[in-house]
Amino acid sequence: MAGLLLLWLVMEEVCQLKSGTHVALFSDNSPTVSWVNRLASRNSKVADQLIRALALRLKVAGVSPLSTLHIPEYLDGLPTIQKDYFEDLLRIAEEGFANGRVASTTSTRASYWKKWCGHCQSLRVDPYLQDITFRKKCYTIKTFAAAVRSGRVGGGRQVRSGTVSTALSAVNTTISLELNQQPLKVAGSKDFIPLISVMLKGWEKTDPPVEKKMPVEVDVPEYVVKMGMQPGASEGTKATGDSCLFAFYYLLRVGEYTVKGTRNESKQTVQFRVKDVTFFKKDAAGRLRKLPPNASEEDIMSADAATLRLENQKNGWKGVCISHHSNGLEAYDPVRAVGRRYVHIRSHTRDADTFLSAYFQDGERKDVRDRDISVALKLAAGALDYPSRGIPIKRIDTHSLRIGGANALSLNGYSKHQIQKMGRWRGETFLEYIRESLSDFSEGMSSAMKKCFGFVSLESGCYNDVTNLVIGAEYNVTVSAASAA
Numbered sequence: 001m002a003g004l005l006l007l008w009l010v011m012e013e014v015c016q017l018k019s020g021t022h023v024a025l026f027s028d029n030s031p032t033v034s035w036v037n038r039l040a041s042r043n044s045k046v047a048d049q050l051i052r053a054l055a056l057r058l059k060v061a062g063v064s065p066l067s068t069l070h071i072p073e074y075l076d077g078l079p080t081i082q083k084d085y086f087e088d089l090l091r092i093a094e095e096g097f098a099n100g101r102v103a104s105t106t107s108t109r110a111s112y113w114k115k116w117c118g119h120c121q122s123l124r125v126d127p128y129l130q131d132i133t134f135r136k137k138c139y140t141i142k143t144f145a146a147a148v149r150s151g152r153v154g155g156g157r158q159v160r161s162g163t164v165s166t167a168l169s170a171v172n173t174t175i176s177l178e179l180n181q182q183p184l185k186v187a188g189s190k191d192f193i194p195l196i197s198v199m200l201k202g203w204e205k206t207d208p209p210v211e212k213k214m215p216v217e218v219d220v221p222e223y224v225v226k227m228g229m230q231p232g233a234s235e236g237t238k239a240t241g242d243s244c245l246f247a248f249y250y251l252l253r254v255g256e257y258t259v260k261g262t263r264n265e266s267k268q269t270v271q272f273r274v275k276d277v278t279f280f281k282k283d284a285a286g287r288l289r290k291l292p293p294n295a296s297e298e299d300i301m302s303a304d305a306a307t308l309r310l311e312n313q314k315n316g317w318k319g320v321c322i323s324h325h326s327n328g329l330e331a332y333d334p335v336r337a338v339g340r341r342y343v344h345i346r347s348h349t350r351d352a353d354t355f356l357s358a359y360f361q362d363g364e365r366k367d368v369r370d371r372d373i374s375v376a377l378k379l380a381a382g383a384l385d386y387p388s389r390g391i392p393i394k395r396i397d398t399h400s401l402r403i404g405g406a407n408a409l410s411l412n413g414y415s416k417h418q419i420q421k422m423g424r425w426r427g428e429t430f431l432e433y434i435r436e437s438l439s440d441f442s443e444g445m446s447s448a449m450k451k452c453f454g455f456v457s458l459e460s461g462c463y464n465d466v467t468n469l470v471i472g473a474e475y476n477v478t479v480s481a482a483s484a485a
Helices: 002-015 030-038 045-061 073-077 080-099 103-123 134-150 161-179 194-206 219-228 235-250 334-346 370-383 399-411 416-423 429-433 445-449
Strands: 024-027 067-070 277-282 288-290 305-310 320-325 358-361 364-367
Touching (some): 030 045, 134 161, 134 194, 235 358, 235 370, 305 334
Antiparallel strands (some): 277 288, 277 305
């Protein structure tokens, strides 16, 4: 363990590690690998101190949790070339493992695991739930779940059952990665054991209803665009307006066209870059033809269609393209909005990897942030008096653009399949965004329901007992000669 800590200190000095970097180290000492993966030692006080020092240095460097790989002892007897070969294979495997984890998910899991370890230490229970009775295991799990639920482990206030489920899943996954056991799940299933599932359902019944974000119509992003067209408007205001407009039409997630204040590498979504934009223009025959990346500003600003390509996104789909044709409204055209961003960025840099959220003010590069979009939408919705339409300002946020775009397509008669493809949803979760609470969905229903059709039941009498009606009736059957023959 001491050797691994020294190796890390050397790497800090030599490698100039950046925040968020994934680092893997190899060790032929099994206890060391186990200690570092758990960031805890059961029996060695010396190891505890060394682990604490390592954890402190990892925190200072701002890197992801350290991954350690055990080099089998039999590799020690191999020739150097063969040993290097197998170590390289292990390194490739570890890279795949690291890439398979989303940084934000890994961070959340590590946070809950640390709290779980503290909880188990108080109860003097092995955090991996080894060599304990079922009753003791149940007590440990229930009390930890209650601590998360009540906020005693966390932010100090009661959380929803879904948050408790996330915490327990984090614990279960950590144990599974270490021991290939899932003590919190039913064997061979993704479901929690009955003890947990019943408890979570009970809490779910008492959870308050979720206040989902409400949709906005196109007048909101158009208002933000209008703000950017006022004399003296900053480049940031112009960029925010254009971003709101094309986000509404292209049904974009906020992480696809803006940057966050911190931890932009924590998600797998790759923001749109200049090289992900393609413009098209019709030829003399009316067919769309692709414009080159270095097309003139005049051609770009008169393009008939624009396509955005996503290298990666939240649901894991890669290389997905979404396209829109010009609506002819110039200032409020999504194709023109994308064109304005493209031309502005290209006039300041030739770097094709520049985010589409970038803008340049007084020679300084900045980016449209998610908070900029949120503030602009709330301001526009207030100016347009959305509260009078039953839509509170507090329920309008960045997601309102994506929801609003989906609702606009639905109200204009587009099919579920078309909306699903435009929004790049894998399943039918997008149907939650089609708000039946909007007045347009029920318009005319009461008038239609008032019509009386005078319908008749075709199964009337099918299930009635007619024995008493026919038992005393005279048997009178006439058989014709032809029938008898």
